[in-house]
Amino acid sequence: MKERAAASDIRVLILAGGMSYEHEISLKSGRRAADALQRQGMACDVRDLDGELLPALQEFPPDVVLPLVHGQPGEDGSLQAVLELIGLPIVGTGSTGARRAWNKITAKDLLRTAGIPTPDWTSMPRQAFSDFGARKLLDRIAAKMGLPLIVKPNSGGSGLGVHAVRKEDDFPSAMMGCFSYSDTALIETFVEGRDIAVGVVDIGEGPTALPPVEIAPLHGDYDYAARYNPGATRWTVPAALSEPVAARVAELALKTHRTLGLGDMSRVDLMVDDAGGIQVLEANVAPGTTETSLLPMAIDAAGLDFGEVLATMVRRAIARS
Ligand SMILES: Nc1ncnc2c1ncn2[C@@H]1O[C@H](COP(=O)(O)OP(=O)(O)O)[C@@H](O)[C@H]1O
Ligand SMILES: [Mg+2]
Numbered sequence: 001m002k003e004r005a006a007a008s009d010i011r012v013l014i015l016a017g018g019m020s021y022e023h024e025i026s027l028k029s030g031r032r033a034a035d036a037l038q039r040q041g042m043a044c045d046v047r048d049l050d051g052e053l054l055p056a057l058q059e060f061p062p063d064v065v066l067p068l069v070h071g072q073p074g075e076d077g078s079l080q081a082v083l084e085l086i087g088l089p090i091v092g093t094g095s096t097g098a099r100r101a102w103n104k105i106t107a108k109d110l111l112r113t114a115g116i117p118t119p120d121w122t123s124m125p126r127q128a129f130s131d132f133g134a135r136k137l138l139d140r141i142a143a144k145m146g147l148p149l150i151v152k153p154n155s156g157g158s159g160l161g162v163h164a165v166r167k168e169d170d171f172p173s174a175m176m177g178c179f180s181y182s183d184t185a186l187i188e189t190f191v192e193g194r195d196i197a198v199g200v201v202d203i204g205e206g207p208t209a210l211p212p213v214e215i216a217p218l219h220g221d222y223d224y225a226a227r228y229n230p231g232a233t234r235w236t237v238p239a240a241l242s243e244p245v246a247a248r249v250a251e252l253a254l255k256t257h258r259t260l261g262l263g264d265m266s267r268v269d270l271m272v273d274d275a276g277g278i279q280v281l282e283a284n285v286a287p288g289t290t291e292t293s294l295l296p297m298a299i300d301a302a303g304l305d306f307g308e309v310l311a312t313m314v315r316r317a318i319a320r321s
Helices: 023-039 055-060 077-086 096-102 104-113 126-132 133-147 168-179 222-229 244-258 295-302 306-320
Strands: 011-015 041-048 065-068 122-124 149-153 163-165 184-189 194-203 213-217 233-236 264-272 277-286
Touching: 011 104, 023 295, 055 077, 065 213, 065 306, 077 096, 096 104, 096 277, 104 122, 104 184, 104 244, 104 277, 122 126, 122 133, 126 133, 133 149, 133 168, 133 184, 149 213, 163 168, 168 184, 184 264, 194 244, 194 295, 213 295, 244 264, 244 277, 264 295, 295 306
Parallel strands: 011 041, 011 065
Antiparallel strands: 122 184, 149 163, 149 184, 194 213, 194 264, 213 233, 264 277
């Protein structure tokens, strides 16, 4: 029988920081995960991405890498592709799944094909606005899809560049705001409902949905400030959902995780309306693990220990390799 390595013999490298707008949040996620793994007895370093990373990984390879870089290149699959090239075990999703989830339009195409409900949408690259004339294009979209709409960067996170369009006059500025984060805008039908997030973890028995978390910003939208300022948002876990709706939410989160080919852990964002209708918005492969992040909250609510869950994923990633 293969001997199980003592925790102290396992060297984990957490990659956190990165070059996106979510740099600080990622660092916080990285430090929190490192503390939790160290309490499990594992040797753990946190390192940012830079030009020295590749030679350092080749010269002193850790046993396993936990990428917690939010945004690009941590969530778009490129960091995972580099780690795969070096042959290092990764905790989390590989490059293919990360690429699918990062591109919200690709993800929505896959979800719809799989029969998973997601709001109606159209996409528009920045270039199309100069090619066809912005005003004419926006008028057409508003006439075809109806208002309200939501405009968001095709690739992004933390609610950055996300704007609701309730009247046509709001449309141009929403598009401009979006294009400062991504060259392609995803324009979706606005869903009146509650924000629900479901963590999915795989600690040996296949992907499992954690208790759903309801997110209620106390003022305005669930934007960057609401996410990271203590006291700006009320989280309820488990979310107050009827039993059948909660079961369906869990089922759709798991189906989303599987359809996109995600691994170890993800967070699926959904909207639930008053009639219990559910729409999947997106999935995240590097969910935040800060003090106010939803995944650790959901792990706790499931009666699990965040450090033990991470340590199990670390061991499983090593065993997979
Ligand atoms: N179609 C929609 N209808 C209503 N609100 C939405 C819609 N899409 C996004 N939102 C709101 O914007 C937030 C961020 O959207 P999301 O697609 O999860 O992008 P990200 O979290 O990557 O910025 C959601 O949590 C929700 O509050
Ligand atoms: Mg989201």
